[in-house]
Amino acid sequence: MSNLSDLSVRQALKLLQNGDISSLELTQSYLDRIQALEPQIKAFITLTPEMALAQAKSADLLRKNNPDGDLPALLGLPIAVKDVLALKNVRCTCGSRILENFIPAYTATTVQHLLDAGVVILGKTNTDEFAMGSSTENSAFQTTHNPWNQDHVPGGSSGGSAAAVSAGMAPVALGSDTGGSVRQPASFCGITGLKPTYGRVSRFGLIAYGSSLDSVGIFSHSAEDLAVIFEQIAGRDPKDATSMNIPVPAIHLDSNTDLRGVRIGVPTEYFITGIQADVEKNVRTAIQHFENLGAQIVEISLPHTEYALPVYYLIATAEASANLARFDGVRYGYSAEAASLWERFKQSRGRGFGSEVKRRIMLGTYALSAGYYDAYYGQAQKVRTLIKRDFEQAFEHVDAIATPVAPTTAFKIGEHTNDPLAMYLEDIFTLPTNLAGVPGLAFPVGFDHQGLPVGMQLMGPHFKEETLLKLVHAYQLSTQWHKSMPDL
Amino acid sequence: MQLTIQEVEHIAELAKLDLSDEEKEQYREQLSSILAYATMLQNVDTGDIPPTASVLPERSVLRADIVQEPLTPETVLQNAPHQKEQQFKVPIVMENGQ
Numbered sequence: 214m215s216n217l218s219d220l221s222v223r224q225a226l227k228l229l230q231n232g233d234i235s236s237l238e239l240t241q242s243y244l245d246r247i248q249a250l251e252p253q254i255k256a257f258i259t260l261t262p263e264m265a266l267a268q269a270k271s272a273d274l275l276r277k278n279n280p281d282g283d284l285p286a287l288l289g290l291p292i293a294v295k296d297v298l299a300l301k302n303v304r305c306t307c308g309s310r311i312l313e314n315f316i317p318a319y320t321a322t323t324v325q326h327l328l329d330a331g332v333v334i335l336g337k338t339n340t341d342e343f344a345m346g347s348s349t350e351n352s353a354f355q356t357t358h359n360p361w362n363q364d365h366v367p368g369g370s371s372g373g374s375a376a377a378v379s380a381g382m383a384p385v386a387l388g389s390d391t392g393g394s395v396r397q398p399a400s401f402c403g404i405t406g407l408k409p410t411y412g413r414v415s416r417f418g419l420i421a422y423g424s425s426l427d428s429v430g431i432f433s434h435s436a437e438d439l440a441v442i443f444e445q446i447a448g449r450d451p452k453d454a455t456s457m458n459i460p461v462p463a464i465h466l467d468s469n470t471d472l473r474g475v476r477i478g479v480p481t482e483y484f485i486t487g488i489q490a491d492v493e494k495n496v497r498t499a500i501q502h503f504e505n506l507g508a509q510i511v512e513i514s515l516p517h518t519e520y521a522l523p524v525y526y527l528i529a530t531a532e533a534s535a536n537l538a539r540f541d542g543v544r545y546g547y548s549a550e551a552a553s554l555w556e557r558f559k560q561s562r563g564r565g566f567g568s569e570v571k572r573r574i575m576l577g578t579y580a581l582s583a584g585y586y587d588a589y590y591g592q593a594q595k596v597r598t599l600i601k602r603d604f605e606q607a608f609e610h611v612d613a614i615a616t617p618v619a620p621t622t623a624f625k626i627g628e629h630t631n632d633p634l635a636m637y638l639e640d641i642f643t644l645p646t647n648l649a650g651v652p653g654l655a656f657p658v659g660f661d662h663q664g665l666p667v668g669m670q671l672m673g674p675h676f677k678e679e680t681l682l683k684l685v686h687a688y689q690l691s692t693q694w695h696k697s698m699p700d701l
Numbered sequence: 702m703q704l705t706i707q708e709v710e711h712i713a714e715l716a717k718l719d720l721s722d723e724e725k726e727q728y729r730e731q732l733s734s735i736l737a738y739a740t741m742l743q744n745v746d747t748g749d750i751p752p753t754a755s756v757l758p759e760r761s762v763l764r765a766d767i768v769q770e771p772l773t774p775e776t777v778l779q780n781a782p783h784q785k786e787q788q789f790k791v792p793i794v795m796e797n798g799q
Contacts (some may be wrong), residue, residue, distance in 0.1 A: 563719030650756030
């Protein structure tokens with residue numbers, strides 16, 4: 214063990230349980246690594262070292278005073294949290310000037326579950342403004358750099374969380390995924406990321422972007438580590454009417470890599486012209502690996518895939534235009550000095566929001582406006598039904614669907630900033646999952662010729678996160694890609 | 702699909718966004734090209750297809766009507782840019798005390 218920050222979640226928890234390390238030592242080692250790397254990576258908007266050290270001391274004290282007691286499952290484990298999830302009395306910016314000084318009065322349910330399980334919070338991570346973006350370049354504060362090559366983006370919108378885990382600045386991090394914002398940065402940063410089923414994890418305290426699409430997700434280095442965290446955050450929450458009362462299974466991942474009897478579908482529509490050759494090659498090799506483990510590979514069709522991008526950008530922006538109406542300079546956030554109330558609304562929003570957020574509010578407002586509603590928003594909702602049915606029909610025949618996470622590996626900082634449509638195309642393989650509400654798991658399967666990570670996505674039926682975690686666990690037991698760490 | 706500056710101004714007014722002239726021109730071009738891309742949806746036959754607003758099964762979610770401890774006025778107002786006597790303060794909405 215060269216460095217405490219190379220530990221997996223399971224290893225760290227075991228060392229803590231055995232008394233081999235204290236939470237204070239572990240937390241301090243992550244804070245030291247953050248201090249050393251943050252000037253180059255820029256993964257965090259707000260660091261909370263004092264709170265983290267206090268939480269670590271409390272965790273150590275609780276363990277010391279209860280040598281034989283039943284202790285919280287994650288006692289003393291450091292984590293990072295994307296800065297769109299509220300943590301009481303800690304600034305929550307959403308990467309936006311409009312919330313630069315916003316102090317939440319409550320804590321998101323997912324974060325509270327982890328606090329109840331004993332975690333230590335290192336800080337709040339960088340994000341594209343209001344989670345709208347694929348690179349963190351839309352953050353009002355900073356662009357996060359990809360730990361594998363710092364001229365490249367980490368992906369987005371949860372790029373801060375992905376870069377922090379990839380760089381060993383946190384063993385696990387929470388993110389949010391509305392159209393791929395956990396899976397695409399996980400892929401770009403060479404780590405494992407889960408977007409759970411819509412309704413599986415509470416959205417309470419997740420500052421809303423597209424309410425019918427938003428999911429809280431998790432980053433770590435392996436499916437095994439994700440399972441530990443997923444068990445803690447999943448389940449019904451009385452504060453989120455869309456969270457479902459469906460039992461969360463205790464996920465047992467054993468050493469079995471025999472996948473005989475499992476059927477994995479490969480949709481032809483996801484292997485298109487324009488996909489980077491290295492991405493296709495590595496994903497095809499990984500699919501072959503699943504076949505070698507005994508899985509049956511079946512070619513399938515998701516015929517409405519090409520419509521997912523326009524459907525997503527009409528529905529997500531329509532929902533965003535309504536959700537972001539709350540930022541009016543009255544109850545919280547930036548407030549322009551203006552003589553009339555209407556001018557205050559317009560100037561606060563005009564100056565407080567960045568250009569991508571305003572672009573999406575404009576697009577969503579247009580799609581919902583009189584005369585255009587049926588043609589744009591209404592039609593998008595109907596095509597969404599067809600996309601959802603594609604998945605329902607496919608899952609009658611297969612247990613999981615395998616695709617690339619994104620058509621490319623991490624692109625260069627600045628490469629797409631002047632062409633919103635090109636940036637939106639980075640999400641074509643992750644958007645359908647959110648439209649259908651199914652879970653998706655991204656994990657590393659190799660590197661391109663520049664040494665940048667390539668990610669593969671497995672999608673599953675509603676509430677079958679366990680299937681995805683088991684399949685990826687079998688892959689990771691028999692491969693080494695998830696153990697690669699950037700040289701920093 | 703080409704938006705006019707007047708249409709952009711109309712949308713900005715609906716969305717309550719104060720935009721500069723450069724922003725209006727930029728959004729006019731970008732929204733035009735995004736909407737042109739989205740016209741591919743008009744080619745999909747959705748005659749008898751119901752819309753999806755939520756992927757979850759439709760159901761009513763109720764809870765017991767139990768009085769709970771609310772946030773204090775101080776907490777609710779802790780982020781208010783302008784406040785007075787435990788209220789959010791805004792510029793005059795109606796003139797002459799009407």
